[in-house]
Amino acid sequence: MKLQAIDTSFDIEQKQMELLRQAGPERRANLMRNWTTSVRRMSRYGLRKLHPDLSEPELDLLFLKHLYNLELDQTTAAKLNICRTSDKGENLMNEDIIAAIEPVVAAFEKLKVAYLIGGSVATSILGLPRSTIDADLVADLRLEHVPLLVAALEQDYYLTTSAIEEAIARKSSFNVLHLVTMSKVDIFILKTNPFDLLAFSRRQPSRVDTANPKEYFLSSPEDILLHKLMWYEAGKRVSERQWLDVIGLLKVRGHTLDRTYLEEWAERLGITTLLREALTNGGI
Numbered sequence: 001m002k003l004q005a006i007d008t009s010f011d012i013e014q015k016q017m018e019l020l021r022q023a024g025p026e027r028r029a030n031l032m033r034n035w036t037t038s039v040r041r042m043s044r045y046g047l048r049k050l051h052p053d054l055s056e057p058e059l060d061l062l063f064l065k066h067l068y069n070l071e072l073d074q075t076t077a078a079k080l081n082i083c084r085t086s087d088k089g090e091n092l093m094n095e096d097i098i099a100a101i102e103p104v105v106a107a108f109e110k111l112k113v114a115y116l117i118g119g120s121v122a123t124s125i126l127g128l129p130r131s132t133i134d135a136d137l138v139a140d141l142r143l144e145h146v147p148l149l150v151a152a153l154e155q156d157y158y159l160t161t162s163a164i165e166e167a168i169a170r171k172s173s174f175n176v177l178h179l180v181t182m183s184k185v186d187i188f189i190l191k192t193n194p195f196d197l198l199a200f201s202r203r204q205p206s207r208v209d210t211a212n213p214k215e216y217f218l219s220s221p222e223d224i225l226l227h228k229l230m231w232y233e234a235g236k237r238v239s240e241r242q243w244l245d246v247i248g249l250l251k252v253r254g255h256t257l258d259r260t261y262l263e264e265w266a267e268r269l270g271i272t273t274l275l276r277e278a279l280t281n282g283g284i
Helices: 010-050 057-069 074-078 097-108 119-126 141-153 162-168 194-201 221-234 240-256 257-268 272-281
Strands: 114-118 134-139 171-180 185-191 203-206 215-216
Touching: 010 057, 010 119, 010 171, 010 240, 074 114, 074 215, 097 114, 097 134, 097 141, 097 171, 097 185, 114 119, 119 134, 119 215, 119 221, 119 240, 162 185, 162 215, 162 221, 194 221, 194 257, 221 240, 240 272, 257 272
Parallel strands: 114 215, 134 185
Antiparallel strands: 114 134, 171 185, 203 215
16 A cells, blocks of 8 residues: 555554544544644744734735735735734644644653754745645654653554654654644654754744744754755655745745855755756746
């Protein structure tokens, strides 16, 4: 049987499919609707941080331009559901995402394990929104952390000790499945090559929820862009999802990115030609 995602173990996917079947079509539809709404809110929040001086209607127009390449007037834009967040503090991440990520982050913090959030959550905040039911974390996890991590998560997650230990030994990844929300958290063990270590050191604390003052560590936009270009190249340039994530980041963040850093590491990683192509496609 072919896996839905190459970074998902067979037993985790089987458990997730079992839970999704049991949930029924209405619960599955609500799950996807909530994820879609939340990633759009996170994307708009990221634009607000980049353009703090814009009015709300002006930000709506910029959001629609990035998301759909639409040039609308403010009257038309005002009629659309732009996924704004209120001044009182509205959740950017829906309850399913929060419920799936927070206990993992809390366990890491208790164990003093450094981490960062990447993948679609980071991409949606830093670039254009993309819906998924997975969350990606990178963690400097060691074997001595495993018993306490399992003890902290085993009641609410489907996970296996052997998979975690194998991932640590191979510097690869493992999955934990949050049983209530059916959301999968992919945890990548920090690699020890110069680029991954540097990228990890450049992670940035950021609020991802206007209703919650807590800061989470996110991958920097430059490093997530370089990683996605590497994944795209390693996958023989067939993943439209990865390529669109890259272009979305460039369209939203192009004027703020550290071009010197990008070009230096693209050359060292052997993806200079691909970066140049991406910059052209992103209008930079």
